[in-house]
Amino acid sequence: MFIPAPVHAGVDFVPVFVYVLGLAVFAQGTSEFMLSGLVPGIARELSVPVAAAASLTSAYAVGMIAGAPVMAALSARWPRRRALAGFLTAFVVVHVVGAVTTDFAVLFGTRIVAAIVNAGFLAVAMSVATALVAPAQRGRATAVLLSGVTLSCAAGVPAGALLGEWSGWRSAFWAVAVLCLPALASVFRSAPADAARRHxxxxxxxxxxxxxxxxxSALVLAAVVNGATFxxxxxxxxxxxxxTRLPAAAVPGLLAAFGVGAFTGVNIAGRTAAGHFRRGMVLALWALPVGWALLAMTSTQAAPFFAVTVLQGGLSFGIxxxxxxxxxQVASDAPAMSGSFATAALNAGAFLGPLLAGAVTEATGDHRDAVWVSTALAATAVAVVSGLPSTRPADR
Known part of the structure; x- marks a missing residue:
């Protein structure tokens, strides 16, 4: 796939358009995660069990996993502007439908469709963003997009929860749709031109x-690390x-602090990443299970628990x-599909990690064991990276 950007391609800075894509990713990330704070209101208004309302989150995750490679394959020959605009328009429409429906089955369907088009948009956006910059800036461009996800944890999710509390859960859906509109306008105006595409x-x-x-190996690492995170x-x-016995009112602040740590970690990683699997990255992977174990051990003490939570947010999302x-990088021979591979791996981890944590905590009756699940998964990532033949530039 050739990304048509004759003016900006290969530049040594991140173009403004990549930040616009990051805004869209922020809106989509908010949509993905905001359901955790809206479940009670949805269950109450649509007269469904809480467990059924909670299944909307799982539906989104499954849609992301399946949608990434399928949408990337279907849109591989589309002009990039058409692909980005089409996916983002569909995302806006299904949120409008979700905001007005009174049928839970329709709402469930909109979550699946939203996830599929979100996956397609993210896969194309990653390919576009990395093609618009010079090789040395690709890590930074990727970090800009993923910053949208971390900002959604830090700001979008708490804001969605508060909006749902003040104005009802439907208002959060309307807010996500409106937030996408500036990015959609910019895509129509500034996305790579159609005429330069390849067939x-x-x-x-x-x-x-x-x-x-x-x-x-890179896909397994991405899935396992994200599984540990979620x-x-x-x-x-x-x-x-x-x-930890924190008051319920402190939870949004804790989640926001985790998101701030994640945002910081992603940006540090983006600014320091070179074009290869750096030694610092390997050392960070070794630190990850230690951090999760420390979080489990400090979970009864508010101040240390809060501090380590922020640290692990930064470390996990930076990695x-x-x-x-x-x-x-290693899938550079698949420029149209590599973004979808990464998206599917991340969401597989985001789906399977909580599932495994749920099975363990239900068996033990101790919610702290979810953190020990993260520790075990992070240790698995260390084992995977230790088994790689080389992490030197030659192994690119």
Missing amino acids: DVSVRREARTLKSRSVR ATFAYLAVIATEV GSTLVGRVM
């Missing part, structure tokens, strides 16, 4: 890059109130951002 994209040829050991994130509020860049 020789081979999805089958690009899919063959999955046979590469380096690609598979195994604990899904239970952070419960641990804070039931184990995750670097691993996305790693996937894009």
Whole structure:
């Protein structure tokens, strides 16, 4: 796939348009995660069990996993402007439908569709962003996009919860739709021009890059690290109130602090990343399980628990951002599909991590064990990276 950007391609800075894509990713990330604070209101108004309303989150995750490679394959030969605008327009429309429906089945369907088009948009956006900059700036461009996700944790999710509390859960859906409109206008105006596209994209040829050991290892690492992150994130509020004994009013602040740490970690990773799997990245992976274990051990003490939560947000998302860049790098022979590979891996981890944590905590009755699940998953990532033949530039 050739990204048509004759003026900006290969520049040594991150173009403003990449930040616009980051705004869209922020809106989409808010949509993905805001459901955790809206479940009670949805269950009450639509007269469904809380468990059914909570399943909207799982539906979104499954849609992201399945949607990333499928949408990337379908849109591989589309002009980039058409792909980005089409996915983002569909995202806005399904949120409007979700905001006005009184049928839970329709709302459930909109979550799946929203996830699929979100996955398609993110996969195309990552390919566009990395093609618009010079190789040395690709890590930074990726970090700008993923900053949208971390900002949604820090600001979008708490804001969505407050908006749902003040004006009802539907208002949060309307807010996400409105937030997408400036990005959509910019996509129509500034996305790469249609005329420079190529027609020789081979999805089958690009899919063959999955046979590469380096690609598979990078995808496994991304999934396992993200699984560790969300195994604990899904239970952070419960641990804070039931184990740390923080008041419920402190939970939004804790989640926001985690998001601020994540935002900081992603940006540090983006500014320091080189074009290879750096030694610092490997050292960070070794530190990850230690941090999760420390979080589990400090979970009964408010101040240390809060501090380590922020630290782990930064470490986890910084590593995750670097691993996305790693996937894009080692799968460079699949420029149309590499973004979808990374998206699917991240969301597989985000889906399976909480699922595993739920099974363990239900068996033990101790929500702190979710953090020990994160510790075990992070240790698995260390084992994977230790088994790689090389992490030197030659292994790119």
